[in-house]
Amino acid sequence: MDNEMLQLMVEKISIESFGLPFAHEATFNPRLRTTGGRYLLRSHNLEFNPKHYDEYGLDELTGIIKHELCHYHLHIKGKGYKHRDQDFKTLLNRVGGSRYCQVVPGQRRTEKVKHIYQCSDCQASYRRKRRIDTKRFVCGKCRGKLFKTS
Template identity: 60%
Template sequence: MNEGNLQKLVEEISIEFFNRPFKHKAIYNNRLRTTGGRYLLHSHHIEINPKQVIHFGYVGLVGIIKHELCHYHLHLEKKGYKHRDRDFKELMQKVGAPRYCDMVPGMRRETSVKHTYKCTKCKLIYERKRKVDISKFVCGKCRGKLKKI
């Protein structure tokens, strides 16, 4: 499916499920890795991950488009367009949009744990993204010394 067909599909889904036109661009973005698509707040365009279309087909694509159109229409109406907002959750349920897309095979998310520490007293394990200064910080449970493992 080329970008012309993608644009047409987004416009059709917008009219069918939201009863409002989509007046901006829908394009593919090959650089998207961990997401199926994204709505751009400043330009109001929607970007779709073409790898999602390849692996999950038309049904997956329609789900991603519905999700991004929820962001689009709510943002333009000046309502809650973020994932945590009630307006967003209600509209997604109304149109049958998925909350998350499936992961593309072979594209795994990197683990964010880079530093692991262990309390010398109670043996509690701490996993952290950032390095901890073990000369300043102690175990939150027993106040024992921490050791990098």
């Protein structure tokens, strides 16, 4: 699927599900990593992650399109377009859009903890990616001495 087909699909879903036209641009953005799509507030354009379409197909992409169109139409009307707003939740349920998208394998990075430090006094544990100088830093809870456990 290319950007032209995506644009036509977004316009069609907007008319069928919302009864309102989509008058801006919808494109694939391969740089998106942790999200299925996004609504750009200033330009009113929509961007979608092509990896979601490649991995999960048309049904997943349709749910993401409906989700982003909810943001779009509510923002243009001046209503609550954020995830926490009741207007958004109500419209999303009415049109059958997806609340969350699937995780694309290999896209989300897991945090790599390399160093674990523990306080000698209160036994508080600190997980860090980077090494810290135990002569210079102390426990943030009780100011006790830290030592490296692994």
